[in-house]
Amino acid sequence: MVAEANQTIPTTFIFTYGTLKRGFWNHTLLQDLMRTGDASFIGSYRTRERFPLVCGPFQVPFLINSPGSGHIVEGEVYAVTNRGLGRTDELEGLSRGHYIRLPIDVEASEGGGVVAAEAYYAHPSYAMELWKKKKEIGGVISSYSEKEAKGYVKRKDRPQHLTFLDHISLFLSSSSD
Template sequence: MVDDDEKEAKKSTHWCVGLTGVPFLLNLPGLGQRVMGELYAVSSHGLARMDELEGTSRGHYERLPIKLEAEEEEAAAANAYFAHSSYAMELWIKNGKMGLSTYSEKEARGYVKRQDRPQHLTFLDHIHLFLSSSSSSSSSP
């Protein structure tokens, strides 16, 4: 996570939006661009809870180390949650090998809240449906 105004992740990262408007960071070395985001400090307990919420043990996301850069500060280390490597490349291809440098209010308008998504489908079901659909639109519910 990176501070909106000043900090950026190194090249190899993209924001990519999936079927229900869920934003994903993609860890694709050599294919990325700098991205903007927010930076939070959390305790070890908070980090464990975030891992649980982000589904790191269920193949939803991976928490990986990143380097942050700021215009007038030295690079700092942090962690970010990336789309799991089991589907990240397919997501990249499905989105036309196009990424975003920021996930803004414009992209967030297409976000479908969990309670408004089909409840019988898991997070990974949604991913697989999006990847197998014939449309490349990322804003479809």
């Protein structure tokens, strides 16, 4: 009933490709937003264009804003209210330089029209270096699956004396994946 009442509230379509998808660790945020009427599941979607999708430190997935490179990326679309968008922006660290949110065109996996959505991309301060490192070792993927998620480390279990950007810098300067 709450979701029905919120249908007139402005929403943004968010394309999720990693830990926010159903069955992955951060999906609990979207479940909370759906309970309050601040999000609704639209369906399974894929990018219209190819994009690099890679895993960085702690097996965190990153979409790289380089259309035409990489693969068609599989994911899900959610309609999210402005209040819900604030919570997803916080999770994705927009104000801390972890990700940026930009437009992306996606289409239903089972066929259908194109949806103008937004996605969280790796921040430009490290995105291309991360992609280059992963491309060299064949680490560009088309879908964040259980295989990639096996090595995912929850935020609470990561070393707390370094920031996430510190972890990215260390990851990029390391010689191995």
